[in-house]
Amino acid sequence: DADVTQTPRNRITKTGKRIMLECSQTKGHDRMYWYRQDPGLGLRLIYYSFDVKDINKGEISDGYSVSRQAQAKFSLSLESAIPNQTALYFCATSLFGNTEAFFGQGTRLTVV
Amino acid sequence: KQEVTQIPAALSVPEGENLVLNCSFTDSAIYNLQWFRQDPGKGLTSLLLIQSSQREQTSGRLNASLDKSSGRSTLYIAASQPGDSATYLCAVSSGGYNKLIFGAGTRLAVHP
Numbered sequence: 001d002a003d004v005t006q007t008p009r010n011r012i013t014k015t016g017k018r019i020m021l022e023c024s025q026t027k028g029h030d031r032m033y034w035y036r037q038d039p040g041l042g043l044r045l046i047y048y049s050f051d052v053k054d055i056n057k058g059e060i061s062d063g064y065s066v067s068r069q070a071q072a073k074f075s076l077s078l079e080s081a082i083p084n085q086t087a088l089y090f091c092a093t094s095l096f097g098n099t100e101a102f103f104g105q106g107t108r109l110t111v112v
Numbered sequence: 113k114q115e116v117t118q119i120p121a122a123l124s125v126p127e128g129e130n131l132v133l134n135c136s137f138t139d140s141a142i143y144n145l146q147w148f149r150q151d152p153g154k155g156l157t158s159l160l161l162i163q164s165s166q167r168e169q170t171s172g173r174l175n176a177s178l179d180k181s182s183g184r185s186t187l188y189i190a191a192s193q194p195g196d197s198a199t200y201l202c203a204v205s206s207g208g209y210n211k212l213i214f215g216a217g218t219r220l221a222v223h224p
Contacts (some may be wrong), residue, residue: 031210042116042201042214050209058211090155094210101146101203101212105155 003027006091006104013081013111021076021107023091032074033092033101034058034066043090049074050096081111114139114206118215125192125222133187133218135202140180143205147176147187150199150217159200160187192222 004025013019023032031050035043045058047066055066063085067075078085091104115138125131135145144163148156160169160176162185168177175188189196199219203212 033211040216042216043203043212044214045211048209048211056209092212097210099210100158100161101210102158103148103156105153
């Protein structure tokens with residue numbers, strides 16, 4: 001089983017719909033992150049969290065919200081999806097300090 | 113603002129060649145640099161992590177170097193194989209909290 005699991009793996013949704021992407025980890029890491037990847041571009045940070053009481057905006061947080069339900073779970077929500085949010089979304093984890101980051105397998109989201 | 117650039121964007125080589133992938137960053141104040149491999153549908157796999165105080169790291173046929181003062185890192189792949197075909201991403205941790213800033217990647221194809 002993967003250490004960082006994202007669900008769903010693929011999702012097609014309509015403009016204006018609310019959608020939630022989920023991430024769970026078994027690595028015991030305190031830090032969790034959501035990134036977005038667009039074709040031909042590197043990953044960009046949406047939100048990050050250091051524990052259940054700590055949520056921080058990243059570079060491109062507009063149109064997104066997150067919830068850290070437990071140390072092992074971090075969800076990303078699109079309140080009202082729009083076509084330019086079509087992208088590949090990745091969840092990542094790391095330990096405190098300047099340590100290695102581990103990524104999930106990604107969720108491919110298409111907004112039509 | 114930290115920016116990460118990877119050259120070349122794409123590379124096609126015959127099996128057995130030694131090759132070098134390049135990564136450059138604009139702000140030398142980094143905590144670490146990480147190289148990832150991205151396979152379609154399989155997310156990101158961490159290859160090597162170099163802390164800011166280190167000059168290089170090695171794992172099997174892979175060797176990554178870091179020259180922080182010049183803002184450069186290279187990933188050396190020895191004796192390339194078709195299984196090495198993937199997109200290779202470079203990311204720097206800059207600004208604290210292990211937030212990663214990614215390059216757009218180098219797409220590598222190794223043909224038999």
